Structures are given as C-alpha cells and as structure tokens.
Amino acid sequence: MKRLIVVLVLAGVVGMFAWALSREQTLASPLVGRAAPDFTMPLYAADSSISLARLRGKPVVLNFWASWCLSCREEARVLEAGWQRYGPEVAFVGIAVNDEADAAKQFIRRYGKTYHLGSDVDGSAAVDYGLYGVPETFFIGRDGTILSRHIGPLTAEDLDQRIAELEAGVPGETRGDPASVQPLSIEGP
C-alpha cells in the first residue's frame, strides 16, 4: 500500500513536469499549415496601403522587423537582395512593428530597401501572426497558406532554400535561432 502511494505521488509529480515542459514555448508556430491572417497596412513608400489578399496567387515572404532591432540589420541586405533576385514573382513584404515612422524610414533609406514596407500601426498583425519578437519571417504559399516560419535573421542560404520550398509549395520546418530574436518586451510608455 505504502509503495503504491509513493509510486502514485511520483507519477503525479513527473506528469506535472511533463505537462509543464509540453507548455514551453517552441519554435513551431500553430499557424504553419493554416491560412495566413490577412492584414492591411499603410506603406512607407507612398500614400497607399497594401493587403495580403491583394498578393494572393504569388508566394509571399512576410518579414517582421524594426529599426531598433540589431538582428534586422544583419538580414536587411539579404532581404533586399532576395527581392532583387526573386521579385516580383515572389512578393516581399516587410512589416515594421513597434517602430517610429522616422526611424523606420531612415532604416529603409540606409539599407536601400525597395519592396513593400509598411507599418503595423496598432500591433494587430504582430498578434495575428503570434509574433514573439523581431526578426521573424513567414513564408506564404500561392494559396495563402503559411508554409513555414523562420525565427531570427535570415542568411542568403536560408532565403534561397525557403524560396525554393515556397515555389515548390512544399511545407518547410520552422527553423532559426531564437537567441537572436529581440523580443517585443521593451516597456511601453
């Protein structure tokens, strides 16, 4: 009887730990394999806006970034080079989150970015995509399904591989380096 109680208590404690571990934040996004949430955002380039729905039929590289994010600087030129190489057959969209317009525009000029770049004015796109920090990139297929997610800065090799998967319509894994993501944790005013 005593042994049974001890075994039951131990099993319970182990179960609790297993449950707690299963709740840990993982790289995998529940959104992969699902329809990409639509968004409409004002563009920095012109007095107009863009919505994801307008890009339906094209593979989309959707990058969340911010001018205050150091890792975003690492991938800024990679993304622009990717746009030059794969656009306009592949649409590139950059959404600045928790950023100031002047700083974002300065960043765009500094890195010579020319693809769709706009602002997540009320933070709704960040929440809609289950964002943790920046940079994070989602790869969306022609039918509007999220095929994969990349956490942290993209390298040219990453981007080539992801776009090959994207053009083939093959779902990819969630990869990246969570340590290089800057969480959206800076305290607000």
Added chain:
Amino acid sequence: MTRAVLAVFVAAALAGSAMAQDVAEAQDVDMAPVAAQDAGEAVGAAQDVAPAPISLTPEQEELAAEIESELKCPVCRSQSVRTSRSFMAEDMSRQVRKMVAAGSSKEEIREYFVARYGDYIILAPRKQGFGWTVWLLPFALVLGGAATIFALTRRWKSRPPPIAPAAPPSQSTWMKRLERELKETE
C-alpha cells in the same frame, strides 16, 4: 580628438547613405509594388498614429480584464497580459478589447490566442485532456495524504498495549529462597 572621431563617423554615415542610394538607383527591377521607395525622399507615407482607444461598457471592461489576466505575456516571465507593460502585452490587450467590443465570447478569444501561440499562452491549464491532471492532482494528493494519516492513526490505535515486563522478584522472596536452599544443603 573628439572632433576627429565625429568627423569620421559623419563621413562614414554619408558614404553609407550615398552607397545605399547608388545601389537602389542602379537596380533595374520591376518596381511595380513599391515604385518610389528607392528614392529616399519619397519614403514617407506611413506615419506615427496612435491607435484609437477602444471604449467598452463596464461589463465588457470586466470581461476584457478577466481574459487579459488569464493570458500569458509571451515575452515576460510569469506575467499576464494584464500585469505586463511590454509592447507585446499592449498589442495583445488591444486585440482582446477589439474582440470583446466586436462581441466575441471569452472562449472564442482564448481560442484565437491559442491558435496563434499554442496552449502555453493560457496561464491556467485547460480543463481537457492532460490539463485535467493539473487540476485534479492537488486534490488527489490532499485526499491521499488524508487517507494515509487516517489509516496510520487507526493502525496505531488498534495496536495491543505493550506487555509489561515481569516484576523482578522482591528482595524478600530471594532471601527466603536462599535461606531454604541453605537449609536444604545443610
């Protein structure tokens, strides 16, 4: 010295800026999506606009506060969206209020966040599947503990009283025996 360092910085910044512009201008790509973005001055439409506050009725405020208290701030350590002041929590709070204002139920809002972040976004475990273990285990442990104490108490009570050690024979008994045996030997 400071001036020299400053001058180097300014020169580097100007060179970088000029280079970026040169690169942008030299690129002959389909500019249909963002026609003007390569020209620095044209970058300027999206502005800093504070999101409009979402007004709720007192009942809706209560519901929003309840939901925010149950959602984990993903970028914080054990803090709810309600208590955190991070950017992320602010954005999540705005989304909760938007959904409450639109008439979404508590369950719908929870599902919305779970679909985006996973189960871990809910601070309290859900009463389904393995989540039940976390709800029921404390009760099971308390009941188990109470049952063990009860069983042990009963066992101790039903134990027979200890057998008293036989009283050593008194001195007089020994003396009598000694005298008798001495007499016998004589």
